[in-house]
Amino acid sequence: MPMPPPRASTEDRDPHVAHELGQLVRALHEEGPQAPEALAELVGARFWGPGRFEAAVAHAAADGLVLRDDRGRLQPA
Secondary structure, three states: OOOOOOOHHHHOOOHHHHHHHHHHHHHHHHHOOEOHHHHHHHHOHHHOOOOHHHHHHHHHHHOOOEEEOOOOOEEEO
16 A cells, blocks of 8 residues: 655655654554554664654544554654
8 A cells, every 4th residue: 555645744844754654554553453562663663763753653543544442653654
């Protein structure tokens, strides 16, 4: 399934955000719903810098790219 293009609000943010959002969405499409900790590991978020993963998840949720299921796992929208 092709990834949707980033929304205009995403492109106005830090230049790394669109790339990080793409990584999150791609990993969720490829691996299915993930606990936030597992998703962080899949995308190598420990190399992103402090707070970047949490910010990327928040941006992805705000842009409607990811959802949380009833178990708190992240999944593609």
